[in-house]
């Protein structure tokens with residue numbers, strides 16, 4: 001297995017040079033691998049497998065549980081070609097909390113905020129499009145359509161402790177990773193191409209970590225991505 005090192009600056013920029021996928025032994029299973037090292041030593045590696053059924057998820061992987069210990073994160077493809085259908089999804093207010101706590105959506109989607117509590121909630125975000133949907137009571141809802149990609153902190157001015165995140169992405173190739181699911185994720189239907197995989201999470205944000213790794217999707221093959229914690233070592237041979 002071939003490892004190439006990529007340096008990541010504190011600001012999270014990746015300088016790539018001569019990234020190549022080496023030939024795997026006997027031309028099967030592992031056809032390449034990439035290791036990323038940052039000053040904080042966050043590592044990611046990618047393996048391209050040819051021994052999976054063509055219908056299998058084309059990108060699958062794991063995020064080390066220590067990176068999502070407290071909060072879930074979203075793994076996503078930075079940019080993909082095409083037009084993507086927006087959706088209408090719900091973020092509820094239940095027991096004085098937003099549910100879900102982290103909601104990724106494709107750009108153009110509408111999020112409906114549904115209040116299930118006996119008290120009024122207010123809905124606002126100070127980020128990007130900066131909206132304030134006002135306050136409303138039980139059984140009522142308000143909605144916002146997101147035209148700009150980005151991370152939107154979701155707040156309620158009645159309850160300062162209420163906080164959630166809506167991550168508006170360019171394309172629908174994303175997956176939420178949680179500790180409960182051992183950091184496993186799958187992205188089906190990603191068309192063949194060269195992509196950059198990124199991860200965003202509250203815990204990563206607070207540690208100022210930014211991880212991105214190139215991944216190649218090939219027809220009939222599966223790319224396996226592993227995003228590792230600073231403490232653990234990639235499975236280099």
Ligand SMILES: [Cu+2]
Nearest residue numbers: 121156158159
């Ligand atoms: Cu509230």
